[in-house]
Amino acid sequence: MRKLSAFLSLSLNGCFADAEGGVDWAHSTDPDYLRFVAGNAQGGGALLMGHRTYEMMAAWWPSEPARRAMPEVAEGMNRMPKYLVSRHPRRPEWAHTVQLDGALHEAVAALKREQGPDIAILGSGSLVTQLAEAALIDEFQFVVCPVVLPKGRPVFEEVGAMLSLRLVETRAFGSGHVFLRYRSG
Numbered sequence: 001m002r003k004l005s006a007f008l009s010l011s012l013n014g015c016f017a018d019a020e021g022g023v024d025w026a027h028s029t030d031p032d033y034l035r036f037v038a039g040n041a042q043g044g045g046a047l048l049m050g051h052r053t054y055e056m057m058a059a060w061w062p063s064e065p066a067r068r069a070m071p072e073v074a075e076g077m078n079r080m081p082k083y084l085v086s087r088h089p090r091r092p093e094w095a096h097t098v099q100l101d102g103a104l105h106e107a108v109a110a111l112k113r114e115q116g117p118d119i120a121i122l123g124s125g126s127l128v129t130q131l132a133e134a135a136l137i138d139e140f141q142f143v144v145c146p147v148v149l150p151k152g153r154p155v156f157e158e159v160g161a162m163l164s165l166r167l168v169e170t171r172a173f174g175s176g177h178v179f180l181r182y183r184s185g
Helices: 031-042 051-060 064-069 071-079 104-113 125-133
Strands: 004-010 015-018 046-050 082-085 097-099 119-122 139-144 152-154 165-172 178-184
Touching: 004 125, 031 071, 046 051, 046 125, 051 082, 064 071, 082 104, 104 125, 119 125
Parallel strands: 004 119, 004 139, 046 082, 046 119, 082 097
Antiparallel strands: 004 015, 015 152, 139 178, 165 178
C-alpha cells in the first residue's frame, strides 16, 4: 500500500498561504535548505494537488526561469507523476498529470491501494484538511518559516476532530526554517 504524506510550509502563526493564496514568504536562499528541497524533489514519488496549487505549480515548474533558478527541483517536479483533484473536469497540460475522478475520499483510498510510488500532497490546505479528517494521511511534513503573516489561510482551520500526531524527525536550518515530520496515530 502506498503511503500518503502532506508537505506544507507554515508561518509561525500556522498559515500555509497568505490572504491572497501566495507562498513567496516561505522561500529561503539558505544553501542547506535549498539542498534539502532539491533532495526532496529528486526522491521519487508522486504528487497529489488541489486545483489552485496545481495551477500555480504547473505555471512555474515547466518554465525556463524555473529550470534556470532551481534545475534539480524543476527536473524532479516535471518528471514525477501528478494527480490533480478538482470538482470540475480539466485538461491537465503539465506532463505526467492525471485528474482523479469520483468522490475525493474513495479516489484517494483507491490510489493508495494501487501499486506505485508513495504520494505527497503539496500545499493544498483544503485537500489536507479533508484527507486528514478521513484518516487517509499517513505522515505530515511541515516546514515552519520564521515569519508571522498579518492575514492568511490557517492549516486545519476546519478540522472537526482532534488529530493525534507523533513527532519522528526535526531539522533546523540556518535560515530559521524548521522541518518537522509527524506520523498519524
